[in-house]
Amino acid sequence: MTDARAQLIQYISEDAVFHGDFTLTSGKKASYYIDMRKLSLDHRAAPLIGQVMLDLIDGIDGVVAVGGLTMGADPIASAILHQGVARGKTYDAFVVRKEPKDHGRGRQVEGPDLNGKRVIVVEDTSTTGGSPLKAIEALEKVGAIIAGVAVVVDRATEAQAKIEAAGYDYFYAIGLDDLGLAE
Template sequence: MERERLKALIKERSLNVADEPIFKLSSGKLSRYYVDLKRITFDPEGIYLVGKLMYDLIKPFSPDGVGGLTLGADPIAYSVAFISYMDGNPIKPFVVRKEAKEHGMKRQIEGVLQEGSRVAVVEDVVTTASSSLKAVKACRNAGFEVIGVFCIVDRKEGGREAIREQGLELYSLFSIDELLS
């Protein structure tokens, strides 16, 4: 039920489809469609559904932490952390900055996790997985053990294969096909 509701919300609010490839992606490529998941992750019902469904996906792996590359991953990490606490199984959120801070503690990762923590890397959309893998690399540099990459939508444009090359699996709530159909 929650999955069907989230799918309906994404189709209604996030899916932008054009006749021509007018949407510029993070990779620089142009696409005929764009899934704007910020329309979901900045909405109270959307953030609840994402938190609940993503928590259900991640929970079997028993991670200590959940987070990813700012900005897409941030609301996902916070909502999973909130839901996990309500479930009596707290998972700590963290944020990977695009670049390490140049002042203060000069950290790239913000949070309270210790070296050796097992973490789930989350993402809103995976296209090439370049953003997810940037987060994976930062996590590994911080001494975390990454257990997998978990996203809301897999655009199926090579991300899964790129993630596998790093010895990890991609888990998604939806693939682009079921949103476009």
């Protein structure tokens, strides 16, 4: 385990896991909630997220950009972009809006031209797989080639199965076992 990954796991365990009664996106109940936005926007953790996610996706051939459905994916993509530059990598970032803009150029995908380009859809954590799949739908409309979906924390729910059933590779950096939350 890298030092960055170990430190990130510690931050998540200490600062982003909340215990109680929660309703997840899926509508299911859970006894804990992992609030990755608390860390993806934190000056200590964001660089670690970038490093850990770079380690995760570095071996995937031909990827030129990372991003996903706004809001959860935005700080993850930004962290990868910035940490990538520090390592001499040239990943660009993109943002997928929930709906196309109703003014200006009417775009749903913002950032570089992705037509014919290999991309990774990122997410902080995914419960149902819905956000990455919605992002993929918009990305494919602009001609992007989906090289996979990569999430920081996998909740061991239906997300992986749903994304893989749709024909996409699924990668995650940290699992519930890493956080002492495996059931």
